[in-house]
Amino acid sequence: MRTFTMLLAIGASLLVVPAPAGASAAAQGPPAAAPGAPGTVEDFLPADKSGYGTATSTRSRVWLTVQKEGGLGEIFYPDLGTPSARLLRFAVSDGRTATDANRAARVRTELVDERSLGYRQVFTERAGRWRLTATYLTDPSRDTVLADVRFVAFDRRHYDVHAIYDPALANTRGDDTGRTERDALVATDGRVASAFAGWPPFAATSSGYRGASDGWTDLAADGRLDHRYRAAAAPGNLVQTASLRFTGRGQATLALGFGADAAAALGAARGSLTAGFPAVSRGYTGGWHRYLAGLPAPPRVLGGAEQRRLYRVSVMVLAASEDKTHRGAYIASPSMPWVWGAEEPSGPYHLVWSRDLYQIATALIAAGDVAGAGRALDYLFTVQQKPDGSFPQNSHVDGTPVWEGLQLDEVAFPIVLAHQLGRADAGTWDHVRRAADFLLGAGPVTPQERWENQSGYSPATIASEIAALVCAADIARANGDSAAATRYLATADEWQASVKSWTVTTTGPYSSGPYFLRLTKDGNPDAGTTYTIGDSGPSNVDQRRVVDPSFLDLVRLGVLPADDPAVVNTLPVIDEQLGVRTARGLYWHRASFDGYGEKRDGSRWEFGLPDDSRITLGRAWPLLNGERGEYQIAAGDTAGARRQLTAMARAAGPGHMLPEQVWDHQPPGTFEPGTPTFSATPLTWTHAQYVRLAHNLAAGRILEQPAVVAARYR
Numbered sequence: 001m002r003t004f005t006m007l008l009a010i011g012a013s014l015l016v017v018p019a020p021a022g023a024s025a026a027a028q029g030p031p032a033a034a035p036g037a038p039g040t041v042e043d044f045l046p047a048d049k050s051g052y053g054t055a056t057s058t059r060s061r062v063w064l065t066v067q068k069e070g071g072l073g074e075i076f077y078p079d080l081g082t083p084s085a086r087l088l089r090f091a092v093s094d095g096r097t098a099t100d101a102n103r104a105a106r107v108r109t110e111l112v113d114e115r116s117l118g119y120r121q122v123f124t125e126r127a128g129r130w131r132l133t134a135t136y137l138t139d140p141s142r143d144t145v146l147a148d149v150r151f152v153a154f155d156r157r158h159y160d161v162h163a164i165y166d167p168a169l170a171n172t173r174g175d176d177t178g179r180t181e182r183d184a185l186v187a188t189d190g191r192v193a194s195a196f197a198g199w200p201p202f203a204a205t206s207s208g209y210r211g212a213s214d215g216w217t218d219l220a221a222d223g224r225l226d227h228r229y230r231a232a233a234a235p236g237n238l239v240q241t242a243s244l245r246f247t248g249r250g251q252a253t254l255a256l257g258f259g260a261d262a263a264a265a266l267g268a269a270r271g272s273l274t275a276g277f278p279a280v281s282r283g284y285t286g287g288w289h290r291y292l293a294g295l296p297a298p299p300r301v302l303g304g305a306e307q308r309r310l311y312r313v314s315v316m317v318l319a320a321s322e323d324k325t326h327r328g329a330y331i332a333s334p335s336m337p338w339v340w341g342a343e344e345p346s347g348p349y350h351l352v353w354s355r356d357l358y359q360i361a362t363a364l365i366a367a368g369d370v371a372g373a374g375r376a377l378d379y380l381f382t383v384q385q386k387p388d389g390s391f392p393q394n395s396h397v398d399g400t401p402v403w404e405g406l407q408l409d410e411v412a413f414p415i416v417l418a419h420q421l422g423r424a425d426a427g428t429w430d431h432v433r434r435a436a437d438f439l440l441g442a443g444p445v446t447p448q449e450r451w452e453n454q455s456g457y458s459p460a461t462i463a464s465e466i467a468a469l470v471c472a473a474d475i476a477r478a479n480g481d482s483a484a485a486t487r488y489l490a491t492a493d494e495w496q497a498s499v500k501s502w503t504v505t506t507t508g509p510y511s512s513g514p515y516f517l518r519l520t521k522d523g524n525p526d527a528g529t530t531y532t533i534g535d536s537g538p539s540n541v542d543q544r545r546v547v548d549p550s551f552l553d554l555v556r557l558g559v560l561p562a563d564d565p566a567v568v569n570t571l572p573v574i575d576e577q578l579g580v581r582t583a584r585g586l587y588w589h590r591a592s593f594d595g596y597g598e599k600r601d602g603s604r605w606e607f608g609l610p611d612d613s614r615i616t617l618g619r620a621w622p623l624l625n626g627e628r629g630e631y632q633i634a635a636g637d638t639a640g641a642r643r644q645l646t647a648m649a650r651a652a653g654p655g656h657m658l659p660e661q662v663w664d665h666q667p668p669g670t671f672e673p674g675t676p677t678f679s680a681t682p683l684t685w686t687h688a689q690y691v692r693l694a695h696n697l698a699a700g701r702i703l704e705q706p707a708v709v710a711a712r713y714r
Helices: 215-222 262-275 277-293 305-320 338-342 354-367 370-384 408-420 426-442 459-478 482-503 549-556 565-578 623-634 638-650 684-699 707-713
Strands: 002-007 014-017 049-053 063-067 072-076 083-089 091-093 098-100 105-111 119-125 130-138 144-153 160-167 176-181 184-188 193-199 204-209 231-236 238-243 249-259 579-582 585-588
Touching: 049 119, 049 130, 049 305, 063 130, 072 144, 083 249, 091 160, 091 215, 098 215, 130 277, 144 262, 144 277, 160 184, 160 193, 160 215, 160 249, 176 204, 176 238, 184 204, 184 238, 184 262, 193 238, 193 262, 204 215, 215 238, 249 262, 262 277, 277 305, 305 354, 305 638, 305 684, 354 370, 354 408, 354 684, 370 408, 370 426, 408 426, 408 459, 426 459, 426 482, 459 482, 459 549, 459 707, 482 707, 549 565, 549 623, 565 579, 565 585, 585 623, 585 638, 623 638, 623 684, 638 684
Parallel strands: 002 249, 014 091, 204 231
Antiparallel strands: 002 193, 014 160, 049 063, 063 072, 072 083, 083 160, 091 098, 105 119, 119 130, 130 144, 144 249, 160 238, 176 184, 176 231, 184 193, 193 249, 204 238, 579 585
């Protein structure tokens, strides 16, 4: 068996090409500039990832994603807001025709070790001619992604292996340049560089422009790498190709290095190669083993090995979602679903949202990582919070605001988190005071509720505001400010007494009894006030016809008891209007007439679709199972809460990634209901909800419920 070590800088794609027996790799051709600049620009890859990982070490500032269809997807460097590569993929040729391995093979993704975010993909050619296995991780000591690749040709033919690398340095896909530098390929865009090299030296290398002079376009024509361009000097959509030296059976280590310039990227890649895959793998897995060993064991309520495995992966996904430069900045997802993947810079999921960060931090507390939750709170107060006490709708990992919306639950939740962490020092009080004072002046009506496209009296937002003011009063008293505590409690009591009169209808069409609405525009839930849903949904909809499950936060946060008649009566309304029954469990749409999801034929969601067209459909959200489970715990229905935990686990995709949404029954017969859509996967909020539900079920109570709120309104 021949053994090879190959260095791969960010965003590579591996192509396996069997050549005629006895053929030898041609020598590198004379220097030549690749034609066809700038080439065609491709979107980022589908968002339904089957793996996500990084080293626990903060020295390594690189994160990888694994594609469900095979190969690596976006790789992030130097922070979690910056994808700097688009793909690494495999393909095979017989010397006359080249085949993308993702299409020619069955792909299986699995954890290498259930206590580490290392992933193995096995590509088995459908006709049984060959098998390729790739194992992915990152170097804890360097900005490098490594892949251990093993190839076997069962028909005993000679195969050339090509790696096709598509950089997208610094979150742009059309302004990279590249060249061959000795035995490596380097790419730069002026601010970030990548290095792609191998040992022994590659048989051939080429840098070209996608769709014009790239290696895959060349290979697809006749199965051979005929054109070997030494440089792509003009900025464009660079694609780099390297030929390995497989001869029907082989092993290679691929290393993907990054840096501020070519020299730094080459140093990272060569350093990882020198260390070797076995040593780097031990360091990578050892880091995750130590992290998990420092936390309590998975709760015993988890039913079997699969649920325990998903729990561990969920905890690690949360930890891996923290930026390593801007500590405490946990992103929403390392993916860019639908049309967000066409944006440049790429879309909002790898931004930091105060609401998501609260969900993540409460899950970290439940899991035992109180330090991580503390860093999240520090980030919220010292990086994100504005001088007026409010928080941006979202921000880059460095805290720079991106979208301009104001969501009052995002102002409230940091206060609740501070109280849960027991933070009542003078510095924390200053931040809490500013946020609470902002709520007094701005609430209870929110410019945007948690689904972000409506304003009004939202039960969920008002629940967070009430809980925040009661928690703020407790912190105020600890700092000797009884006047502030009195103001906060007076307003919290007023809103708690009014929330049902603002948001519960007795004249709606779905029940003869009272039920909660998603929100009201005017604080009059018995009026037929209309509004437009958005996201291709209907216009002029009577607000009494729009419901969602978020009212359950009133119970979770201790504002209303679980047996409140309006709460109890709303549950069957939600099940009837939003429930999706599948073989994997009962799931729920997030709101009536929701259009935030794929089109009816399963193709991607887009901006600007006309109202009333109903072109897109929001599917079901597994995180809502976690919220229902927490309500059931409060109501004493532990068996029901266990069913929610099971339904969440059954919604996981390959690699134990939990999605934002799962398919309902539209389009029929195309996708299996209850399995991940092309929405953001993994979604950190979903993983956080799974972790939190498991611990709440084990404790028999809602651990993140502020005791001062529940005691006041019980």
